[in-house]
Amino acid sequence: MKRVLVIGYFLAVSILGPSIAHAMHIMEGFLPKEHALGWFIAALPFVLFGAMRIKALLVRQPERKMLLGLAAAFIFVLSALKMPSVTGSSSHATGVGLSAVLFGPAISSVLSGIVLVFQALLLAHGGITTWGANVFSMGIAGSFVAWGLFKGARMIGLSNKIAIFLAATFGDWATYMVTAGQLAFAFPDAVGGFWAAYAKFLGVFAITQIPLAIIEGLLSVVIYNALTQYQEQGLVDLGIKEVKE
Amino acid sequence: MKKQNIILIILVVLLAAFPLFTQKGADFGGSDDKGKDMISEINPDYQPWFSSLWEPPSSEIESFLFALQAGIGAGFIGYFFGYLRGKKVGAEKTCQ
Numbered sequence: 001m002k003r004v005l006v007i008g009y010f011l012a013v014s015i016l017g018p019s020i021a022h023a024m025h026i027m028e029g030f031l032p033k034e035h036a037l038g039w040f041i042a043a044l045p046f047v048l049f050g051a052m053r054i055k056a057l058l059v060r061q062p063e064r065k066m067l068l069g070l071a072a073a074f075i076f077v078l079s080a081l082k083m084p085s086v087t088g089s090s091s092h093a094t095g096v097g098l099s100a101v102l103f104g105p106a107i108s109s110v111l112s113g114i115v116l117v118f119q120a121l122l123l124a125h126g127g128i129t130t131w132g133a134n135v136f137s138m139g140i141a142g143s144f145v146a147w148g149l150f151k152g153a154r155m156i157g158l159s160n161k162i163a164i165f166l167a168a169t170f171g172d173w174a175t176y177m178v179t180a181g182q183l184a185f186a187f188p189d190a191v192g193g194f195w196a197a198y199a200k201f202l203g204v205f206a207i208t209q210i211p212l213a214i215i216e217g218l219l220s221v222v223i224y225n226a227l228t229q230y231q232e233q234g235l236v237d238l239g240i241k242e243v244k245e
Numbered sequence: 246m247k248k249q250n251i252i253l254i255i256l257v258v259l260l261a262a263f264p265l266f267t268q269k270g271a272d273f274g275g276s277d278d279k280g281k282d283m284i285s286e287i288n289p290d291y292q293p294w295f296s297s298l299w300e301p302p303s304s305e306i307e308s309f310l311f312a313l314q315a316g317i318g319a320g321f322i323g324y325f326f327g328y329l330r331g332k333k334v335g336a337e338k339t340c341q
Contacts, residue, residue, distance in 0.1 A: 027281060029293030070325045076318030080311045084264040088271025089279055123310050124297035183280060187287045197287055204279045211260050218253045218260075223322075225246050225253075230329035 025134045026179060028120065028127025035186045040132025046140050047113050050106035057107070067227075067234045071099035072111045074223060078216060079115055085208040093216035094138050094175050097146035097168025098223055102238055105143035112139030137178035146171025160241065164224050169217030176205040 031039070058065060078095030085091060100108040113135045119125040126134050146167040153163035180201035189196035227235055235241040264271075284291060301307035 027293075028297045029295035030281060030284060032291075033294060066325055066328075069321055073318040073321035073325070077315050077322065078318075080315035080318065082275065082311070083261045084268070084271075084273045085276075086264045086267065088264070088268040088273060089276050090273040091276040118314070121298065122301075123307060123314075124300035127295070127297060129295045179280075183284065187284050187291065189287055200283055200287065201280060204283055205276055208276050211264070215257050215260050218257050222250045222253050222257075225250050226326055229246050230326060230333060 025116070025119070025126035025138070026130040026182065028124065029129055030127070031130050031133055031182070031186050033129075035182070036129045036132065038132075039130075039136050039182065043109070043113075043132045043135040043140060046106055046109045047135065050108070050110035053104065053106045054110060057103070061237055064234060064237065067231065067238075068103065068107075070223070071102055071108075072114070074098050074220075075111055075115050078219070079119070083212055083215065085211050087208045089208050091176075091205070091208050091212055093212045093219075094142055094172050095216065096138055096142045096175070097164070097171035097216060098220045100143035100146040100171060101150045101164055101167050101220075102240065105140065105147045108143035108147075109135060109139035112143070133182050134179075137182060138175045141178040142171045142175035145174035161221050161224065165217040165221050167217075168220035169213045172213040172216045173206075173209055176209045177202070180205050 054068070057068070075095035078093040080092070082090045082092045094112070096108055096112055099111050113131070116126050116131055116134050116138070117128075120127050120131060149170055150163045150167035153166050154160070158166075180198060183201045184194050184197035187197055188194045189200065192199075228241070232241065264273075301310055
């Protein structure tokens with residue numbers, strides 16, 4: 001009976017409630033308090049370190065301010081566009097891979113944090129209480145995967161373009177893998193525990209995100225191509241591109 | 246470079262449009278709503294303990310805000326590359 005009531009409640013809320021379409025990010029209030037607080041504490045040092053890095057970058061290379069704006073704008077655009085996916089549901093990309101490659105994961109986590117605050121306050125997308133968890137999955141895990149893959153791909157001799165494609169694609173995908181893990185950690189399955197719940201949440205996010213992750217990879221290469229044409233010095237200064245002989 | 250970008254953008258459009266044709270009749274609901282459903286399936290007793298401070302009053306307003314977000318971002322990207330391109334063309338002209 002209780003179950004019926006609760007499901008009925010959720011149905012009523014989802015039908016009558018003013019919020020209609022959401023895409024990803026853990027929604028407001030949908031992590032238990034301890035988890036919400038834990039992820040907030042986990043995310044905070046990265047964001048603070050990133051803020052220091054931004055300050056240092058703007059002192060050392062003030063001409064890179066525009067490029068930083070570009071990276072932020074890219075996250076803004078991609079995380080606002082919800083696209084259809086092969087599973088018949090829709091979701092959005094993150095745009096974080098590009099900034100992680102250009103400026104490193106710490107700065108990238110700050111940019112994600114800003115976008116997530118904006119979306120939580122104005123769009124009821126994600127949430128203030130789940131901000132820490134969402135920053136952790138998108139801004140920190142996603143950024144570190146993207147940044148690590150970029151470095152790794154270049155180390156084994158892949159071109160910058162391929163490296164950026166891989167970084168942005170898998171960074172995006174990793175974000176959702178981590179989101180699924182955070183949810184499974186908070187809501188373990190009554191029978192199968194964490195792993196059974198993880199499989200269930202992956203079922204929601206993993207396949208849906210594949211085409212979107214590839215789209216993010218391709219668009220990141222588009223921006224990189226345009227940068228090599230018009231802002232080569234910026235790429236050289238950031239250590240992305242070698243100076244041409 | 247330009248040619249490659251055009252090809253990449255066409256690929257993006259195809260990838261984004263593809264599901265609309267293969268998944269006819271699907272509702273294309275958001276994956277986080279599905280995540281929420283999964284939470285209530287695993288733990289039916291869970292009650293969200295906090296709700297959004299403000300929510301867009303209708304899906305139209307919500308789309309407006311999402312479009313605004315994308316527009317602000319896209320506007321800056323356009324400004325950035327337009328500025329650089331103009332600077333480059335200007336520099337080439339003065340050299341001649």
